[in-house]
Amino acid sequence: MTGTLGDRLDQATRGLPAPLAVVDLDALDANAADLVRRSGGTPIRVASKSVRVRHVLERVLAVPGFAGVMGYSLREALWLVGQGVDDVLLGYPTVDTGALDALAADPVAAAAVTLMVDDVAQVELAARAAQARGTTLRLCLDVDASLRLRFGPLAAHLGVRRSPVHSAADARVLAAAIAARAGVDVVGVMFYEAQVAGLPDSSPAVRAVKRLSIADLATRRTAVVDAVQDAVGHPLTLVNSGGSGSVASSAADPAVTEVTAGSGLFVPTLFDAYRSFTPRPAAFFGLDVVRVPGPGFATAFGGGYIASGPATKSRQPRPVWPAGLSLTSREGAGEVQTPLRLSGDADLRVGDRVWFRHAKSGEVMERFEQVHLVRGTTLETTVPTYRGEQHTFG
Known part of the structure; x- marks a missing residue:
């Protein structure tokens, strides 16, 4: 399997509109x-x-x-x-x-x-x-x-x-x-x-x-x-x-x-520091850049998927690809838009896609009606979430 995570997810989901959820x-x-x-x-x-x-x-x-x-x-x-x-x-x-x-x-x-x-x-x-x-x-x-x-x-x-x-x-x-x-x-x-x-x-x-x-x-x-x-x-x-x-x-x-x-199946960010097993992140969501408000910044559509629990930074989603992105401390992950700070060689333009991981496992699926199951660079199938089957159960 070649290419970065983002390259593979981009190729597997090319042409699909964001926000979208993916399971590797x-x-x-x-x-x-x-x-x-x-x-x-x-x-x-x-x-x-x-x-x-x-x-x-x-x-x-x-x-x-x-x-x-x-x-x-x-x-x-x-x-x-x-x-x-x-x-x-x-x-x-x-x-x-x-x-x-x-x-x-x-x-x-x-x-x-x-x-x-x-x-x-x-x-x-x-x-x-x-x-x-x-x-x-x-x-x-x-x-x-x-x-x-x-x-x-x-x-x-x-x-x-x-x-x-x-x-x-x-x-x-x-x-x-x-x-x-x-x-x-x-x-x-x-x-x-x-x-x-x-x-x-x-x-x-x-x-x-x-x-x-x-x-x-x-x-x-x-x-x-x-x-x-x-x-x-x-x-x-x-x-x-x-x-x-x-x-x-x-x-x-x-x-x-x-x-x-x-x-342990999806491995959200809250599980990254465990020593009892090797974390293999499997669930991601993608957002598209809709504007560039100034040098060193880009803004993606959607993204305010905050995990339950104490209202701390650890409950925010984390941008993982391209590398060198972070949430801004003043705005964080927004209800409709998420500003991102760029560092290093990171460069984003309008229309580019950014991939995130959620802090918890299944909660992010409540935000989507369907999830795309990919293997390598191939989209195997698209299936409904609970929400997509008209169920939320609280």
């Missing part, structure tokens, strides 16, 4: 193979929020080593089941009573979808829907995988704020409450160690937190699983853990039956 299939396939290698035989569940393109989800699920989808919305899960996906674990709780009723009314969906819960109030909504339809809904307990440290009177919470269920005792109480209700059954538990999976290995302090977290979960996962199984009176079939940045360490725990990965 060579990088995508290599990233999928690397995830399978790092999982060491533990099945990988694909996080749909980090993809949001049904064709790509299906492509990845066809790769040996991948099994099932982690969805982010119950209505999304119902839609995916209708498209032939037979295993969807929700990554987040739902209070959508209409979708819960639709799930309970559909035997195929009820068998394929597992709901995520961490509170009796969520369980009660699912139980009511199930009891009204005379069925049983599958539940998974979301267990807080953050690292909690205490230094005398001081306490530290290292990780995201998700579930109130942290200890084996917490999990036992919730599992027992579910076991007392008709229409719902606990089939699994999930641990998302965001402080391991979602942070780059950028400093000795971060790496120390990761080591402590892995050691903590190595004992706490087993204790939680035992407590939940004891409370519900039967073995669990699902113990989910991890993310793209922690596939190997999560899969190494014998208690884990599956790991989740999504961002």
Whole structure:
């Protein structure tokens, strides 16, 4: 394969109007193979929020080593089941009573979808829907995988704020409450160690937190699983853990039956500093230069695709080709236009195309109705995103 990234993308998409989204299939396939290698035989569940393109989800699920989808919305899960996906674990709780009723009314969906819960109030909504339809809904307990440290009177919470269920005792109480209700059954538990999976290995302090977290979960996962199984009176079939940045360490725990990965397929800029794998960027978007406001500057149309999370520079898209481009500090990535500062030998003229990477993985696909799948300098196919199929799911 010859030519720079930008040359190849330009050639593959020549004649197509911008803004446009592209996935490099060579990088995508290599990233999928690397995830399978790092999982060491533990099945990988694909996080749909980090993809949001049904064709790509299906492509990845066809790769040996991948099994099932982690969805982010119950209505999304119902839609995916209708498209032939037979295993969807929700990554987040739902209070959508209409979708819960639709799930309970559909035997195929009820068998394929597992709901995520961490509170009796969520369980009660699912139980009511199930009891009204005379069925049983599958539940998974979301267990807080953050690292909690205490230094005398001081306490530290290292990780995201998700579930109130942290200890084996917490999990036992919730599992027992579910076991007392008709229409719902606990089939699994999930641990998302965001402080391991979602942070780059950028400093000795971060790496120390990761080591402590892995050691903590190595004992706490087993204790939680035992407590939940004891409370519900039967073995669990699902113990989910991890993310793209922690596939190997999560899969190494014998208690884990599956790991989740999504961002490791497209590899956005927030994953560039990871040491646990080799980043191969696979998703890009292209903008066209529409004016040159002065020496050393060019302005592209569109581009204000800011990632969720703390409003910092790391959440902005990054121009990657041609080399020598950067966002301006005063304007950043704009709603309708994005000014670019040129340095070195960079030279842009009206009509030139600039290629960017997004800070997060699937979010950028919400901005486009279709994505072009390229291999080398060839456009293999163009497929709809979720948005292009008239779905956003929040």
